[in-house]
Amino acid sequence: MEFKEEKEFLIRELKNSGTFDLKVLEAIYNIPREVFVPEFLKDRAYENVPLPIGEGQTISQPFMVAYMTQHLEIFEGCKVLEIGTGSGYQAGILSYLGCEVYTIERIDYLSKKAKENLKKASEVIGKDLLKNIKFFIGDGSLGFKNYAPYDRIIITAAAIYNKTQTFIEQLSDNNGILIVPEGKNLEIQILRKYIKNNGKIEVIDLDYCRFVPLIGENGWQED
Numbered sequence: 001m002e003f004k005e006e007k008e009f010l011i012r013e014l015k016n017s018g019t020f021d022l023k024v025l026e027a028i029y030n031i032p033r034e035v036f037v038p039e040f041l042k043d044r045a046y047e048n049v050p051l052p053i054g055e056g057q058t059i060s061q062p063f064m065v066a067y068m069t070q071h072l073e074i075f076e077g078c079k080v081l082e083i084g085t086g087s088g089y090q091a092g093i094l095s096y097l098g099c100e101v102y103t104i105e106r107i108d109y110l111s112k113k114a115k116e117n118l119k120k121a122s123e124v125i126g127k128d129l130l131k132n133i134k135f136f137i138g139d140g141s142l143g144f145k146n147y148a149p150y151d152r153i154i155i156t157a158a159a160i161y162n163k164t165q166t167f168i169e170q171l172s173d174n175n176g177i178l179i180v181p182e183g184k185n186l187e188i189q190i191l192r193k194y195i196k197n198n199g200k201i202e203v204i205d206l207d208y209c210r211f212v213p214l215i216g217e218n219g220w221q222e223d
């Protein structure tokens with residue numbers, strides 16, 4: 001296996017920085033992150049940092065991917081909407097873990113590249129990650145009504161603070177979970193978890209984070 005030492009180092013780092021299910025760590029270990037970053041950054045693929053993927057966008061930090069995945073509380077066959085396909089890495093992790101993934105990206109080039117990345121990653125690990133992923137191009141700042149409701153929604157770009165009603169509406173009312181970075185400025189946001197049950201919404205503030213902005217109709221605005 002390529003990057004074996006780097007992968008082991010990263011997993012140790014994750015274990016030291018939080019509590020993760022073995023399945024989540026296994027996904028991070030097995031999905032080849034080097035496939036999702038530009039050629040010149042391959043050697044840095046297992047550093048616990050976000051990296052540029054072109055078009056001014058980034059692949060999230062492995063810790064953040066593991067942390068969001070953990071808090072999604074996914075189960076085999078659960079239907080997940082991801083807003084912000086980016087490199088396709090997070091979608092790959094979810095597919096690996098048995099989710100049915102709907103992923104939407106506003107930049108056509110990134111969506112196409114994500115598909116290519118996932119095809120390569122599938123070849124490396126000998127498991128078809130594309131089988132469980134549907135790709136869409138468009139503005140996901142209002143969610144994606146076409147296939148709602150979703151068991152889970154994960155937003156991998158910064159949304160405006162307290163403006164997440166449209167996403168919540170598209171969540172399943174039976175333990176639906178939304179994970180979203182929300183903020184008022186682009187330096188720092190708060191990662192929030194919403195749990196929807198029988199019309200009741202529980203909100204949990206998880207941690208600070210920093211994402212690129214969600215751009216679109218219901219997207220980022222500076223205060």
Ligand code: SAH
Nearest residue numbers: 084086087090105106140141156214215216
């Ligand atoms: N999940 C990605 C990282 C995403 S970076 C990964 O695993 O690599 C955030 C992505 O959100 C960028 O690709 C950006 O183009 C996209 N994005 C921003 N606003 C969006 C919107 N309104 N709808 C869909 N995608 C959006």
